[in-house]
Amino acid sequence: MSESTMTETAVPPPSPVLAPTQARPRYRVLVMAALFVVYTLNFVDRQILSILALPIKTELGLTDTQLGWLGGPAFALFYTFLAIPIARLADRMSRVRIMAVSLALWSGFTALTGQVGLFWQLFLCRMGVGVGEAGGVAPAYSLISDYFPKHQRARALAVYSFGIPFGSALGILLGGYIATAVNWRLAFTVCGIAGLIMTPIFLICVREPMRGAFDAVKNAGAPVPLRAVLSILGTKPSFWLLSAGAASCSVLGYGLAFWMPAFLARMHGMALKDVSLLLGVGSLVAGTLGIWAGGALADRLGSARKAAYPLVPAVAFLVAVPLYALGFLAKELWLGGALCTLPLALGLAWLGPVIAAVQHVVPPAMRATASAIFLFINNLVGIGFGIFFFGRLSDLLAPRYGTEALRYSMLIGLGFYLLSALFFILSSRRLERDWER
Structure with missing residues (x-):
């Protein structure tokens, strides 16, 4: 990128900015803990609908297609x-503040979901949750890349991604138990209020770091035009192959996460409370590992x-x-559960390697935007199509x-893991050349 382009678009970085020398290991742990809690709440509010789909379907008289x-699509x-x-905005302004506003928005709409009585109202609330969560992940990827050096980023991003199994498990357990004890509406309200309480805590605990603090270009905070980001990515085929692979595996991943409670209830006659316990514990243990x-x-x-970054999930x-x-x-339930435990863990092994690779194919000032483009492809296909695909x-x-x-729709959906493995194998052949040094 030319110096003139950088100068033309430069804006002052947000203040105060945490210098690299201030990012002591103990403080990084605090930051990671705060980011993890926010991501956990992200997935609590995103996944709670899956365990509550059964009572919602019964009360509102919905079909699988409507679910x-x-x-x-309602969320995605x-x-x-x-x-x-x-x-x-996150490449120009405070990523911390953007995440805090996003957390408050999606939490508020989650709480509001507990008050709805019609399908279209529930649809609008889920859209509101999606609006809030749109600002919750890409800025976090960028923050982590500026808090941790290159050789630790895959593990740091993996720790952050623990929010997926923890949030999914917590959403399933809380949703199932509260719905059983009271009703599904209270479950949404409780989870939403928890996020609103966390918002000021996050703002107090996390400071904005210097962009590119651990990279060759220090304080690489000057943002670049979107066309420049797309131009850079146009020369990086590995990025698009990584995105396609992530989107393909997410079709199955999000689909199974949403429909597995219904599968266990229909195929094995499990009660809601038992389903929440089995899936909650399974998601937490297998997903984290x-x-x-x-x-x-x-x-x-x-x-x-x-090449190992995409090859690890391909083999998985x-x-x-x-x-x-x-x-x-x-x-038999015990046999099905035993057989699905290992693939549940393998299905989440892509997160740390692939997200870390995405961070390294662009310069530091482009990371939030590149992550958002990656997430756009991943979530539009994975969430927008995947969950609807299995229901339809x-x-x-x-x-x-x-x-x-439902059993046969899930079997057919396994083909998306094979497609994902193919994309990751293809990306491994170009990643070395596309890597930013």
Whole structure:
């Protein structure tokens, strides 16, 4: 990028800015803890609908297709399309403040969801949650990259991504138990209020770091035009292949996360409370181990060969597919649960390696925007299409397979892991050349 371009678009960095020498290890732990809690709340509010789909469907008389609309397009529409402009602001303004405003917005709409009585009202509330969460992730990726040096980023991003299994587990457990004890409406209200309480705490605990503090270009805070980011990414085929691979695996990942409670209830006759306990504990344990293993393995192997970053999840998905297939077909609950535990962990091993690779294919001043473009592709396809895909396919298969329709829709969906593995293998061939030194 030319010096004139950088000068033309430069704006003063937000103040106060934390200097690299101030980012002591103990303070980094505090920052990571705050980011983790916010991401956990992000997934609590995002995933709670999955465990509450059964009582909501019963009370409001919804079809699987309508549930798919609520879990997919209703959330993903604004979530994906607003992420890029918000990330552009994050490359110019305080990422901490943007995340705090986002947290307050999505938490408020989550609490409001507990007051609705019609499908269209629920749809609008889920859209509101998506609007808020659009500013919650890309700025965090950029913050982490400025708090941790290169050789620790995959693990740092993996620790941050623990918010996915923790948030999913907490949402499932809280949602299931509160819905069983009282009703599904209170579950949304409680989770939303928790996020509103966290907002001022986050603002107090986290300070804005210097951009590019651990990179070759110090204080790389001058933002660049979107066209310049796209121009850089146009020369990086590995970025687009990584995005396609993440989107493909997210179709299955988000689809299974949303529909597994319904699968267990229909195929194995489990009660809501039992479903929440099984999935909550399973998501927490297997998901955390899978995310950490993927990040740690990528950091270890990636120091010698950058291709390891996408190859680690590619291998994980190839192993996960047959195990998931056997688990879905199992008639006994204990056998199905045992067979699905390992692939549940393997299915989240991509987060640390792939997100870290995305951070390294662009200069520091472009990271939030590049992350938002990555998330746009990932979430538009993964959330927007994935959850709806399984619900619609289940309704289409119902005339032929009856109550088994959801089982077969999930089996068909395993093909997306194979497609993801192919994209990651292709990206591994170009990543070394596209890596920013």
